[in-house]
Amino acid sequence: MRLYTKFTLYSAISKILIVGIFVVFVPSVIERLADSHTDAQLVHMKNKTLAIVNRVGVKEFIEQEKDSVLNSYNILKEEFISIEQIAEPEKLGEVIQNTQRTIEDENVDYRVLSLTFKSGTQYYLLEVGKSLNRVELVQDYLRNLAWYLLLILLLVTVIIDIMFTRFLLSPFKLIEDKLKKTNHPEKFDFSSISSNTSDFKYLDDSINEMMHKINDAFMHERLFISNVSHELLTPISIIKNRLENILVEKLPEDVAMRVIETQNTLTRLSKIVNALLLISRIENQQFLKGEEVSVKDLVKEVVDEIEDRGSETNISIRVEINEDYLLRNANRYLLFTMVFNLVNNAIKYNIRNGSIEITGKFIDRNFQLIVKDSGKGIPSENIKSLFEPFKKIRKDKTDSHGLGLPIVKTVADFHGIQIQVYSQVNEGSSFVLVFP
Numbered sequence: 028m029r030l031y032t033k034f035t036l037y038s039a040i041s042k043i044l045i046v047g048i049f050v051v052f053v054p055s056v057i058e059r060l061a062d063s064h065t066d067a068q069l070v071h072m073k074n075k076t077l078a079i080v081n082r083v084g085v086k087e088f089i090e091q092e093k094d095s096v097l098n099s100y101n102i103l104k105e106e107f108i109s110i111e112q113i114a115e116p117e118k119l120g121e122v123i124q125n126t127q128r129t130i131e132d133e134n135v136d137y138r139v140l141s142l143t144f145k146s147g148t149q150y151y152l153l154e155v156g157k158s159l160n161r162v163e164l165v166q167d168y169l170r171n172l173a174w175y176l177l178l179i180l181l182l183v184t185v186i187i188d189i190m191f192t193r194f195l196l197s198p199f200k201l202i203e204d205k206l207k208k209t210n211h212p213e214k215f216d217f218s219s220i221s222s223n224t225s226d227f228k229y230l231d232d233s234i235n236e237m238m239h240k241i242n243d244a245f246m247h248e249r250l251f252i253s254n255v256s257h258e259l260l261t262p263i264s265i266i267k268n269r270l271e272n273i274l275v276e277k278l279p280e281d282v283a284m285r286v287i288e289t290q291n292t293l294t295r296l297s298k299i300v301n302a303l304l305l306i307s308r309i310e311n312q313q314f315l316k317g318e319e320v321s322v323k324d325l326v327k328e329v330v331d332e333i334e335d336r337g338s339e340t341n342i343s344i345r346v347e348i349n350e351d352y353l354l355r356n357a358n359r360y361l362l363f364t365m366v367f368n369l370v371n372n373a374i375k376y377n378i379r380n381g382s383i384e385i386t387g388k389f390i391d392r393n394f395q396l397i398v399k400d401s402g403k404g405i406p407s408e409n410i411k412s413l414f415e416p417f418k419k420i421r422k423d424k425t426d427s428h429g430l431g432l433p434i435v436k437t438v439a440d441f442h443g444i445q446i447q448v449y450s451q452v453n454e455g456s457s458f459v460l461v462f463p
Contacts, residue, residue: 030196030199031192031193031196031200034188034192034196035188035189035192038185038188038189038192042181042184042185045177045181046177046181049173049177053170053173054170057166057169057170057173058166060169061162061163061165061166061169062138062162064165065138065157065161065162065165066123066138066140068157069123069138069139069140069155069156069157070140072106072108072140072155073121073140073142073153073155076108076110076153076155077144077153080110080146080153084146085110085146085149085151104130104133104135104158105157105158105160105161106155106156106157106158106161107128107137107154107155107156108153108154108155109152109153109154109155109156110151110152110153110154111151111152112149112150112151112152113143113150113151113152114150115150116143116150118143119143119144119145120142120143121140121141121142122140122141122142123138123139123140123141124138124139124141125137125138125139125159126139126156128156135158136158136159136160137156137157137158137159138156138157138159138162139154139155139156140154140155140156141153141154142154195224197222198220198221198222198224198227198228198231199227199230201220202220202227202230202231202234205234206234209238212238212241212242212245213242213245215238215242217235217238217239219231219232219235249307249310249311252303252304252306252307253304253307253308253311255303256300256301256303256304256307257304259296259300260297260300260301260304263293263296263297263300264297266293267290267293267294267297270286270289270290270293271290273286274286274287299430302430302431302433302434303416303430305364305434306416306430306433306434306437309361309437309438309441310437314358314360314361314441315358316356316357316358316441316442317356318356318357318358318359319353319354319355319357320353320354320357320359320362321351321352321353322348322351322352322353322354322387322394322396322462323348323351323352323387324351325359325362325363325366326346326348326366326385326387326396327346328363329363329366329367329370330344330346330370330385332367333367333370333371333374336371336374337374337383340374340377340379340380340381341379341380342374342377342379342380342381342382342383343381343382343383344370344382344383344385345382345383345384345385346385346386347384347385347386347387348385348386348387348388348396349387349388350387350388350389350394351387352387352389352394352462354442354462354463357442358441358442361438361441361442362438362442364434364438365434365435365438365439365460366396366398368431368432368434368435369398369435369458369460370383370385370398371431372431372432373398373399373400373402373456373458374400376400376402376403376456377400377401377402378401378402378403381400381401381402382400382401383398383399383400383401384397384398384399384400385397385398385399386399393461393462393463394461394462395459395460395461395462396459396460396462397457397458397459397460398457398458398460399455399456399457399458400455400456400457401454401455402455402456403452403453403455404450404451404452404453404454404455404456405448405450405452405456406452407450410448410450413432413448414432414433414435414436414446415433416429416430416433439460442463443463444460444461444462444463445460445461446458446459446460446461447459447461
């Protein structure tokens with residue numbers, strides 16, 4: 028999982044936890060807030076009523092009705108004020124509680140503030156109340172307000188998290204892009220990234236230093252292979268000439284056969300050295316890429332040259348390229364070698380009376396050249412190491428030196444061509460060249 032994805036996932040999980048905590052605790056908090064707000068209003072109503080009572084007196088304030096009781100409800104029955112004369116209570120004081128009142132044969136739930144007080148020699152009960160429906164409306168308002176605030180807060184924090192994460196990881200993204208664009212040590216961008224984060228600076232400097240070492244080691248290896256290849260070709264050529272001179276003389280048959288076997292060994296050694304030299308020259312960018320190559324013509328040229336080898340084992344070669352593809356800035360000789368080696372391998376590791384299909388077509392806007400054979404296939408565990416030098420597909424092929432497919436891979440990389448391999452044992456193999 029990518030680092031940016033982990034940051035995003037962490038942010039999402041933290042937001043989900045916040046919402047969960049909100050859902051669990053906020054309703055009770057809102058209920059308390061609504062009750063506190065209602066209680067504050069009841070206290071305010073009580074104080075205003077007592078102020079009027081103190082100014083005009085209780086008897087003047089209460090309408091002279093039966094039992095000396097004042098009951099005043101608003102038109103929607105959402106609030107009421109009640110004052111009545113009572114017997115001496117056990118204690119004076121103030122209480123707030125939820126209770127039910129019957130008004131015009133209708134039961135209404137109220138939150139009521141009850142106050143017992145003394146005026147002169149008489150005791151009175153003052154009650155002020157608010158309908159619980161009104162309290163629930165306040166709770167709904169606070170609940171909706173809390174949800175809106177939560178959504179706004181989440182949206183703002185998500186945007187801030189995304190922007191900050193992108194800003195924080197932007198140097199890492201630059202380092203990642205440098206590595207993705209590098210398909211060769213020489214093409215690595217050694218310039219330092221701009222960052223005030225010491226960790227990213229250290230990472231970038233370490234990667235630059237490591238790539239310098241890899242590039243130096245790669246150059247020394249290529250130079251060594253090139254020099255060794257050149258140095259080996261000369262003594263091989265000299266030994267071959269001397270053996271040819273020896274064969275001119277009259278030799279016993281067994282001695283002549285040994286000389287011929289030695290010549291064959293030197294020929295195989297010469298092919299190996301030339302193959303290594305070719306790989307080294309390609310990697311050292313010693314070949315020009317200034318030609319425009321038709322893949323259709325290239326395949327026809329390869330098939331015309333190699334078809335005789337297939338006829339020796341009754342292997343048929345079928346070509347189906349309906350759409351041509353022109354590869355610009357290419358080297359025809361190297362591309363010919365690449366396709367030739369693939370078709371040659373398809374013949375070499377095929378079965379008798381087998382077949383080879385070479386198809387070319389556009390798939391997902393990319394031209395693909397597919398070389399498919401009916402051979403014994405390649406075990407899945409060997410596919411990953413298929414393009415390693417000196418790695419033989421079949422041990423029984425003594426004429427193979429294990430450099431054919433490495434040459435194919437080197438030429439493909441040189442031209443920006445991708446190689447895909449699909450194979451099943453006893454069913455055959457397919458090598459797919461995906462052109463840029």
